Amino acid sequence: MPRVALYSSIAVILAISIFPFWWMVDTSFKQPVDIFGGVTFYPHHPTTSNYHRLFNTYHFASYLENSLIIVAVAVSVSLAIGTLAAYSLTRFNLRFGLNQSALVIALLVRMIPGILLVIPLYITLAKWGLLDTRLGLILIYSGLNTAFVIWMMQSFLAEIPRDIEEAAMVDGDSRLSALVRIVLPLAAPGLAATAIFSVIVTYNDFLIALSLTSTTNAQTVPVGVSTLIGKIQIEYGPMAAAGVIGALPIVIFALVVQRHFVRGLTLGAVK
Amino acid sequence: MAETAAPRKSREGWRGRFLASPYLLLIPAAIALAGVSIYPLFYGVRASVTHYLYGRDFGFNGLTNYRNVWHDEFFRQAMVTTAKYVVCAVTIETLLGLGLALLVSREIRFGGPIRVGLILPMTIAPVVVGVMWRLLYDSGVGVTDPLFQLFGASPPDVLAHDTSAFISVVLVDVWEWTPLIFLILLAGLQSLPQEPLEAARVDGAGRVRLFLDHTLPMLRPVLFVAITLRVIDAIGTFDQIYVLTKGGPGTATRLISIYAYNTAFLFTQYGQAAAMLIALLAMVMLLMIVAVRMMRKSLR
16 A cells, blocks of 8 residues: 555544544533534634533532542552462462463453443442442452453563562562562563553443442542433533543543553453 | 671561462452452342342342343343344454554554554543534534535434434444454554565465465454454443433333343342343353354364
8 A cells, every 4th residue: 555545544544533532622612602503623712611610510520539539549459459469370389270260260350241240239339338438439449450450460470580589589588578679660561551451441430330329429520421411401511521521531641651551451452 | 689688587487478378469359359250240140039129128039030031022122232233333343443453553653643542532431432422423513413414415313213323322332442453453463473474475475365364364363352352341331322322212222231220220120130131141151152162163
């Protein structure tokens, strides 16, 4: 294929993949009259009133706060326990074929469709009084993420030669301090890729958060976005603004950590 | 390192060894995994044989829920809609993803930014994807109706009619998830050994022959992984549909997840919803077993 044709077809595909983003941004800065005033590809009378209404009338800040806390805690917890498990799986010969079967189990857990989990989880959380709490969501997301962290971290840890930590242990490190001082710094890129993917998956989840929360006590950003649609009359301006705010952290994330990002996204499936 | 060796040595007692026991390291993860898989599945099975009235537990009722699901016409309809959705979406995604991967696998300028631009759709929340396309499809504020008018057709209001609504949600899925297949296949393509391809090229194989006889067979395992992943994911599709159509108009886009969600949380029929999902899980597992068998056979 000649280069011109190659680049122009890439340009067309890029345009298709980017345009919906732009249309949403465009709509979010339009005034109500202009939103209904036909197709315009940039806001002719730009306004931030949709954003003001989003935060003042629809309390969007509380969704952001919930998401931030839930994602931060759940991802940290799952990174810690998942990495320990992955370390154990890559460094020891375990009984019962655990080295392999644990990975298969982790993958299976990751693959259970969310809708299968929410009904039992709803009944359970209701019993424990954890419905509509941040703690309830944190517990569930920590568990779900752990499966993914094990799966990814074992492939990164397996790449690190044992000799290095064994040398450290000969020099007097215990296994745990060798893990913390030697192995983890070497596995930092893998840890970063894993963390990035976990953040995205957790931040984006909708079904679990929707089913297990009911008020701004614990509702996350995606649930907040969807509440703007449930009304009889759809508020297009604030809805677009909510979409922009909801997508922004991830888009910025993607642009800043490009390399780790692609690695993280492919490693889940391709080793 | 040598001078710090002495104090550290003292820490390596029974405590250090105990804390680093391989099984102990696994325990927190095991608890976490069990908490979100075995425990809910166990509860799910229990709920599926429990009679719920207005959301309250009225005890064991045998297989009544399963019998109800079996006779439920809407359940069957939702299964058919889901099957159609999955087949349509994944087929298109695979073809497009493969084409894109072949296109971009060559060294091109601005490869990094282009790649990020292409995968952006799959990284943002599916709910936000739903919002974006709602804004595009809407007959009042959107782009699709004016687009049809531009070509002289009457504005179709795509989300208001059965067939066009179904096509619309499939296209959203294609927009969102083609990048995943693209990424996996790209990684697969770039890790293929170059020697057989070079050899065939030297032998005078054309580009099409080269692809059909060499690239595609070598790519098959990766292709299989990508398709399996997508199929399992697509069966559980919920978020975008919830935002775009809530399963409507009528039942045109009511996938199994939407139907089960409504049964549980709108009509508080937890037992029946659980029975549906257990049946679905059984079918998905059967599908996976068949798929793995097929792959083993084709690899032999």
